[in-house]
Amino acid sequence: MEKNNFNIAVLIDGDNAQPKLLGAMLEEVSKYGKATIRRIYGDWTMQQMNGWKEIINEYSFNPVQKFAYTSGKNSTDSALIIEAMDILHGKNIDGFCIVSSDSDYTGLAKRIREEGIFMMGIGQKKTPKAFVQSCEIFTFSENILNVPQLKGAAEPEVIEGDLKPEKLDLAFIDKAFDISSTEGEEEVYISKLGLTLRKIDPSFDPRAYGFKSLTQLFRSLPTYSVLHNEQNPMVKREIVAAKPKPSRKLRNLKTKPNDRSKSAE
Structure with missing residues (x-):
């Protein structure tokens, strides 16, 4: 399938990703296809989501609200996983890009690949190896961040x-x-x-x-x-x-300094 016709669902864990890299992340995805489904998951009532609010419309992402009802439990993870499975079963997508550094998406990545669907991940270098290895391609956000933006x-x-x-x-x-x-x-x-x-x-x-x-x-x-x-x-x-290597005859001709001093005596 040609890249231009390769539809990718980009699902971002807003709690475990960097808003300032959103444009660069979409450029990474564009190397493999077009981001037809764009969603960012998180509790949008929390202050930590403010960075996403400033740019979500600029890049045509849909916000998905998930309240954190219980302390210590991440409802964002489960919401993203459930919707990813719905998209997978809909058969209208050719690949996924999960943006997170959380190991909770390891099982999801494996399940997607079992269906023969392209699986890409983007996250920080602290991302557990299990999640990285479950993806077909995994791009560290530090590598994106380290590329200078040169125009012209x-x-x-x-x-x-x-x-x-x-x-x-x-x-x-x-x-x-x-x-x-x-x-x-x-x-x-x-x-x-x-x-x-x-x-x-x-x-x-x-x-x-x-x-x-x-x-x-x-x-x-x-x-x-x-x-x-x-x-x-x-x-x-x-x-x-x-x-x-030097010939054996040549090696025999070489004498140690101590040997030369003894012969001089």
């Missing part, structure tokens, strides 16, 4: 943000390349490689390592090179030659 300017290869880039696990990259290269090809389409990286780790994001795109990330790796073509760039793994 060329995109920098390296992101200059407030967060320190994470250290890249090269073994993880090599593993993804091996999986993508099912028949031992030396070159792999970068789009295919990106899908594999997401399958292994739904939260994989080049922005976490200081790069705007996967292509730019691979350009920075000495063991890989990016090959461009008109439609889809490819990645090639370079063979790094091992340094030759």
Whole structure:
């Protein structure tokens, strides 16, 4: 199905999301489809929801009121889950995006994926791994927050943000390349490689390592090179030659400093 025809329900837990990122979150969703259903859940009588009130109309979201009748119990979670199941059974949607850092949505994410429906999550890095791994794609809000908003300017290869880039696990990259290269090809389409990286780790994001795109990330790796073509760039793994070991005869000629001093005596 083409992305333009891919309908996604964006359901936001207003108690566990950041209003200032709403526009950026919709941009993330637009990479995979269009947000046809837009809802924000919470107790709108509470002061903590004021940030959402200021922008909810700007982005065409519908507020869903859920009163917190009992202290310590989050009625927002249950309301979002119930309505998500209603949407799922309605069969009028192609995917979901749940915006929250709460592990209570883990079961919902698993249930959605069991139906063969696209499941995306957006939340902070404190989000429990169980929820992250239950999604097909999970985007950390810190990665969205760390991208500078540049208008009319060329995109920098390296992101200059407030967060320190994470250290890249090269073994993880090599593993993804091996999986993508099912028949031992030396070159792999970068789009295919990106899908594999997401399958292994739904939260994989080049922005976490200081790069705007996967292509730019691979350009920075000495063991890989990016090959461009008109439609889809490819990645090639370079063979790094091992340094030759000195011959046994040469090693025998080398003497220790102590040995030389003894012979001088």
